[in-house]
Amino acid sequence: MVSAYAELEEPMRGRLGGRECLYVPSCRFGLYLALRHWCEPGGRVLMSPVNDDVIFFVVLAAGLRPVQAPLDPRDGSVDAAAVPTSVWSGLSAVLTTNLYGNPDPAPELRKRCDRLGIPLIEDAAHAIGSTVGGRPVGTYGEASVFSLSKHVHAKTGGFLALADPALRDELAAARDALLRPTRPTAELAHLIRPYAEAAVRGLRLTGAARAALRTLGLEEREEIRMPLRPDALERALPAAPALEPFHPWIRVDMHAYRLRPGPAKLRRTGRRLARLDGVLAAHRAGTARLLASEYGSAAGAGAEAQPLFRVPLLVEDRDAAVAALARRRITTGYLYDPPLDAYAGERFTDPSPAPERAAWFARHALPVDPRRADEVLPALRTAGIRPAHLSTAPGGAR
Known part of the structure; x- marks a missing residue:
C-alpha cells in the first residue's frame, strides 16, 4: 500500500516544487491531521465564513474555535487588511x-503569521492549479491540503503537503492511526458513484432513487447547509x-472520508491524476470566458485566468439563475449560503467583523463549471438574468 500511495504522491510533489506530500483519503481528513498537529486545543482559527460547513465541523472536531474573517465581495477571498488588530492578536492559526x-x-497572510508566530494552513481543495505571488497555492503554509474529488474527479483522496519533510513519518503515523479499514460497500459506492450522479442529473430520478443514493452517502443535503x-x-x-463525536457532521457527502483506500480507488485515482493538465487547461479557458462576461467580477482583471474549479459569477437573483440553468439540465453545486457565522451563530463561532460582505457574496455568487461556459452564458442571457453590480456590495467598489 505504501508503494501505491507513493505513485500518487510523486507527481503532486513535482507540482508543488518538491514539497513533501502525504496521501490521505480525503481533504477533510488531511485538514484534521494538520489542525491537530499544529494547533493546541482551545485555540482560535481565522477562516472564511463562505466555505463548506464540513470544514467548519472539522475545525470544531480539532478542538478549535472558528473565527470568521472579512471577505472581498468581488471573489470571496479573505480580506486580510480588514481583520482588526484585536482579532489577529488572539489567533492560534490562519x-x-x-x-x-x-x-x-x-503572501500577506504568511508575513502576518510569521510576525505572530502562528501557523498558516492552506485549504487548497478548489485550487490544485491556482497560483499566487508567482507560486502554486499550497506552498506558503506549514501545511496545505488538496482534494482529488474536485479537478481530478476521483471522488476520493487528497494530499497533505508539508513544508518540513522531516514531519512526514510523524504525520503518516497519525494518519494510519486514524484510518478505518476499507469496506466492500465503500469500494462499490466509489465505483458506481459517477454513474449514479449522472443518472440523477440526466434522468431526474424519483424520491425513492434519491433515498437510495443517500443510503450510499452520495446525496445527503436537502438544503444548501x-x-x-x-x-x-x-x-x-x-x-x-x-473525530468520532463529530462523525455525523464530518461524514456528510463523503462517508468514506477516513477509510483506508482499496486498490480500485487508488488505480482510478492514478489514472485521473495523470490527466490533470488537460483538465486544468479546459478550466482555465472556460474561466477566462466567464470572467470576461457581464457576470464576471473585477477581481484579477488583467491577469492570466486561473483554472478555477468553479467560477463565481455575480448575479442579481441567484435562485432564478439556478432555475434557469436547471431547465438546461445544468446542476449548480458548491453553494455556501448563508455564511458560517449566520449559520452557526456566536454559540459556536466568532462572527466576522464585516458580515455584510460575506452575506452579499454568498447571496449573489453563482458557481459555474468553467467547462460549460458555452452553455451557461446563453442560458442566463436567454432567461434575462441580470448581473449583480459591485457598486451595491459593501466594500466591493474598489
Missing part, C-alpha cells in the same frame, strides 16, 4: 479557503479533539 480556486492573499443540530453539537464539543 486557515485559507481559496474559494472556487480564487487564491487568498497567501446541512442541519446544524445545535444541541447535539453542544454535547459533542467537550469530547474534542476527536
Whole structure:
C-alpha cells in the first residue's frame, strides 16, 4: 500500500516544487491531521465564513474555535487588511479557503503569521492549479491540503503537503492511526458513484432513487447547509479533539472520508491524476470566458485566468439563475449560503467583523463549471438574468 500511495504522491510533489506530500483519503481528513498537529486545543482559527460547513465541523472536531474573517465581495477571498488588530492578536492559526480556486492573499497572510508566530494552513481543495505571488497555492503554509474529488474527479483522496519533510513519518503515523479499514460497500459506492450522479442529473430520478443514493452517502443535503443540530453539537464539543463525536457532521457527502483506500480507488485515482493538465487547461479557458462576461467580477482583471474549479459569477437573483440553468439540465453545486457565522451563530463561532460582505457574496455568487461556459452564458442571457453590480456590495467598489 505504501508503494501505491507513493505513485500518487510523486507527481503532486513535482507540482508543488518538491514539497513533501502525504496521501490521505480525503481533504477533510488531511485538514484534521494538520489542525491537530499544529494547533493546541482551545485555540482560535481565522477562516472564511463562505466555505463548506464540513470544514467548519472539522475545525470544531480539532478542538478549535472558528473565527470568521472579512471577505472581498468581488471573489470571496479573505480580506486580510480588514481583520482588526484585536482579532489577529488572539489567533492560534490562519486557515485559507481559496474559494472556487480564487487564491487568498497567501503572501500577506504568511508575513502576518510569521510576525505572530502562528501557523498558516492552506485549504487548497478548489485550487490544485491556482497560483499566487508567482507560486502554486499550497506552498506558503506549514501545511496545505488538496482534494482529488474536485479537478481530478476521483471522488476520493487528497494530499497533505508539508513544508518540513522531516514531519512526514510523524504525520503518516497519525494518519494510519486514524484510518478505518476499507469496506466492500465503500469500494462499490466509489465505483458506481459517477454513474449514479449522472443518472440523477440526466434522468431526474424519483424520491425513492434519491433515498437510495443517500443510503450510499452520495446525496445527503436537502438544503444548501446541512442541519446544524445545535444541541447535539453542544454535547459533542467537550469530547474534542476527536473525530468520532463529530462523525455525523464530518461524514456528510463523503462517508468514506477516513477509510483506508482499496486498490480500485487508488488505480482510478492514478489514472485521473495523470490527466490533470488537460483538465486544468479546459478550466482555465472556460474561466477566462466567464470572467470576461457581464457576470464576471473585477477581481484579477488583467491577469492570466486561473483554472478555477468553479467560477463565481455575480448575479442579481441567484435562485432564478439556478432555475434557469436547471431547465438546461445544468446542476449548480458548491453553494455556501448563508455564511458560517449566520449559520452557526456566536454559540459556536466568532462572527466576522464585516458580515455584510460575506452575506452579499454568498447571496449573489453563482458557481459555474468553467467547462460549460458555452452553455451557461446563453442560458442566463436567454432567461434575462441580470448581473449583480459591485457598486451595491459593501466594500466591493474598489
